[in-house]
Amino acid sequence: MYSLILHGRRSVELHKWRNLRVSLQKASSFFNSFSSASALHLSPRVGGKGKNFTVSYLVKSLGLTTNIAESISKKVSFEEKGNSDSVLSLLRKHGFTDSQISTIITEYPKLLLADAEKSLGPKLQFLQSRGASSSELTQIVSSVPEILGKRGHKTISVYYDFVKETLLDKSSKYEKLCHSFPQGNLENKIRNVSVLRELGVPHRSLFSLLLSDRQPVCGKEKFEETLKKVVEMGFDPTTGKFVEALQVIYGMSEKTIEEKVNLYKRLGFDVGDVWASFKKCPVALRVTEKKMSDSIKTFLGLGFSRDEFAMMVKNFPPCIGLSAEMVKRKADFLVKKMNWTLKALVSNPSVLGYSLEKRIVPRCNVIKVLISKGLIGSKVPPMSSVLAYTNQEFLRRYVKKHEDKQLVDQLMAIYLAS
Structure with a gap:
């Protein structure tokens, strides 16, 4: 077994796996009758022409914030x-x-673009006719609103039953889920997601995997x-990291993983750092x-030592994948315009993952006004107290x-206008 697994193996996880094999075998026996599953792909019209109207509609009709409405648009x-309007009216009905x-x-x-009369209505009526x-x-x-994006009553029925069983925390009734013959790879999905549920994977992650056509x-x-x-690597199934690890490892052979570990080692990281x-x-x-090499050059060029860079990656691994341009822009703003030190960034590397326009600049503009008015002293507060707090706590x-x-009012205007 490759070194990364050797480093993370725990006896309790191995015990879980022995029990898990029984669950997999049990689940597999019920799915010989499945064939396939397909998703209904709605075709949204995405473009700049209707974006402003869409944002305005979402804010007025649903009371969404402008930021959320813009994201949806x-x-x-x-x-x-x-x-x-027809879709919203149908849901209220x-x-x-x-x-x-x-x-x-x-x-x-995408549900807003569905045909309320010909598509959504019949699906909701079908579910109610089954006793819902x-x-x-x-x-x-x-x-799990994506259920309404699935095509065919049989497929919708299977998805609905699984979600119902999961939300109500009942033991999975594989026989019941096999009462129809959906299309695609739903056989494997239901079985595999059921096993993940037994391990304690959160509902949101389960449903996301169930409805996705992607691996694993x-x-x-x-x-x-x-x-x-x-499991052998020691990931906690109750956290989102478990599913992330599952997705990453699925696409890698043992040889590839070993090569990745050796790559980190050649760039100055020990196995413990890679594992962490x-x-x-x-x-x-x-x-x-190449990305690792570029990141090292970027951070060294900004004045960080190799040891400091290694410490930042260990504490905030995503920083090794950030674009050189964005890292330079953020570091330049934080160090040159706000007078924080490079050591402050070493201690708070996650700051490099924050949005410059939406988080860093608005908060820092407020801080600069407070300093100019002598309300918080003449020196900038600690980086963590300014940038790491939630929006509510910062305000x-x-x-x-x-x-x-x-x-x-003045500070709020500055915060919102930035």
Whole structure:
């Protein structure tokens, strides 16, 4: 077994795997009757022409924030409200609350482009005809709205049953899920996702894997082999890192993983550093030799030592994959314009992962005003207290705490305008 697994193997994980093999075998016996599954691919019209209308519509009709509406408009765009109004009206008619509808559209905006009368209506009616209560229907669809994007009653039925079983924390009834014959690789999906559920993988991750047509849950033997490796590496199934590791390892052979480890070692990292980085950020194992080399040159060029760079990667692995241009822009702003030291960045490497325009600049502009007014001293506060806090905490500490309402309004205007 390759060195990375040797470093992370734990006896408890091996015990889990022995039990897991039984679960896999048990699940497999129920799926001989499955054939295939296919997704209904809606075709959103994405373009600049209807973007402003879409944003305005989402804000007014669903009460979404401008930021969320803008994010959705990058995925779907429309110039008339007729079709979208019909979709929202249909959902309300079936008992969905405004809050649930907002969640559904945020998670699966393509639904706004679906045909309410010919597509969505019949699907909702079919689910109700199978005995789904109004509360059950709204809960399940709100949790996994992509179900309504699937084609065919049989396929929708299988997805719905699985989600229902999972949300209600019932033991999976494989016989029940086999009552229909969906198309595609749903046989493998249901079996594999059921096994992940037994391990404790969170619902959101389960449903994302179930509904996706991508690997790794579409296979059989390869899935079992990959899952065994990830369990042996010591990843906690209850965290998102487990699924990330599963996806990364699925596409790599033992030889490839060994080569990646050796690549890190040649660039000055020991096996312990590689393991620590992979545990924090599984996708770090995908970084190419050229990308690593470019990152080292970028950080050394900014004045960091190799040891400092290694420490930053260990504490914040994604920094090795950031673009050279973005790293330079952020470091230049933080060091030259805000007077923080390079050592402060070494201690807070995650700052390099924050958005310069949406997080770093707005907060720093507020801090500069407070310093100019002598309200927080003459020196910039610690980097972590300015940039690492949540938006709410930052505003509480540096904006809303002031008694001068005019000052608070001024600071809020600066924060929002940046």
